[in-house]
Amino acid sequence: MVSIDVRGASVDFPIFDAKSRSLKHTVLGVVGGNVAANERKVVVIEALRNIDLHVSEGDRLALVGHNGAGKSTLLRLLSGIYEPTSGQALVNGRVAPVFDLGVGMDPEISGLENILVRGLFLGMSRKQMEARVDDIAEFTELGNFLQMPLRTYSTGMRVRLALGVVTSIDPEILLLDEGIGAVDAAFLERAKGRLKDLVDRAGLLVFASHSNDLLKQLCTSALWMEHGTIRQQGPLEEVLDAYKGREHAASGG
Numbered sequence: 001m002v003s004i005d006v007r008g009a010s011v012d013f014p015i016f017d018a019k020s021r022s023l024k025h026t027v028l029g030v031v032g033g034n035v036a037a038n039e040r041k042v043v044v045i046e047a048l049r050n051i052d053l054h055v056s057e058g059d060r061l062a063l064v065g066h067n068g069a070g071k072s073t074l075l076r077l078l079s080g081i082y083e084p085t086s087g088q089a090l091v092n093g094r095v096a097p098v099f100d101l102g103v104g105m106d107p108e109i110s111g112l113e114n115i116l117v118r119g120l121f122l123g124m125s126r127k128q129m130e131a132r133v134d135d136i137a138e139f140t141e142l143g144n145f146l147q148m149p150l151r152t153y154s155t156g157m158r159v160r161l162a163l164g165v166v167t168s169i170d171p172e173i174l175l176l177d178e179g180i181g182a183v184d185a186a187f188l189e190r191a192k193g194r195l196k197d198l199v200d201r202a203g204l205l206v207f208a209s210h211s212n213d214l215l216k217q218l219c220t221s222a223l224w225m226e227h228g229t230i231r232q233q234g235p236l237e238e239v240l241d242a243y244k245g246r247e248h249a250a251s252g253g
C-alpha cells in the first residue's frame, strides 16, 4: 500500500545575507512564507510550519493557496529533495516528481534519446521505455524532428516531448506541480485524456495548481495552505469554495 505520512514537519530556508535587525519592522506580507530569525540569529523563511498530513492509496489531493504558501516546498519535501528542519515525512512508494517539464532533458541528444533518459529519471526501466517510445513519438507529432538534438526545438516542441514522456509512466506516487498546466491550450486539450489516464494509473496523486479547472478534473480532495501552514483540508469543492471566498474578500470584491 502506498502512503504519505507527514508529522509535525517544518522546512526553513536560512538566508545568510539578510539583516535580522531590520526584521523588527517587518510585517507578514500577503504572500510568501513567514520571515523570522532562528536561535542563531540567522534570518530564515519558514516555508512549512508544523505540517501534519496523511495521504492514502487512491487519494487525489489538490494543493491550493496563495503565492509562496508552501505548495511547492511541500511537494519537494515529499519527493525527498528537501529534508524537514524538524518533524518527519514518511513516504511509502515509488515517487515520480513532475515539477518542471524540462528537468532531466539533455539539449545535446536527440528527442528520441531524451524520451529514454527522461523516463529513466522518472523511475521507469529502459525496457519499459523502449516499449513505449513509438506511442510517445506519435503523440508528440514531432516526426523527423525526433532525430534532431533537443537544442533545435522550440519551447512548444519541448513541452510536447516532455508531456509525452511524463504521461507514459506508471507512478506509484505522482507529485505534480502546476507547470504542467502552463502549456499551449490546444495541445493541453489533447494531453488531458493522457493526463487523466496517468492519474488513474497512479496509486496516489498530490497536485499543486492555481487552475481550478485542472484540479476539478484530476483531484477529489484538497489542502488549502496559507503561510506555510494548513488552513483547511477536505472534499475538493468545499475547500475550493472556501479558498475562493477568501481570495474574493482579500481583493475587496
Ligand SMILES: Nc1ncnc2c1ncn2[C@@H]1O[C@H](COP(=O)(O)OP(=O)(O)OP(=O)(O)O)[C@@H](O)[C@H]1O
Residues within 6 Å of the ligand: 013, 031, 032, 033, 034, 045, 046, 047, 065, 066, 067, 068, 069, 070, 071, 072, 073, 074
Ligand atoms: N530555495 C528557496 N530559498 C529560500 N526561500 C525559498 C526557497 N523556495 C521557496 N522559498 C520560500 O518559501 C516560501 C514557500 O514557497 P513555495 O515555492 O513553496 O510556495 P508556493 O505555494 O509553491 O507558491 P507559488 O504558488 O507562487 O508557486 C516562500 O516564502 C518562498 O519565498
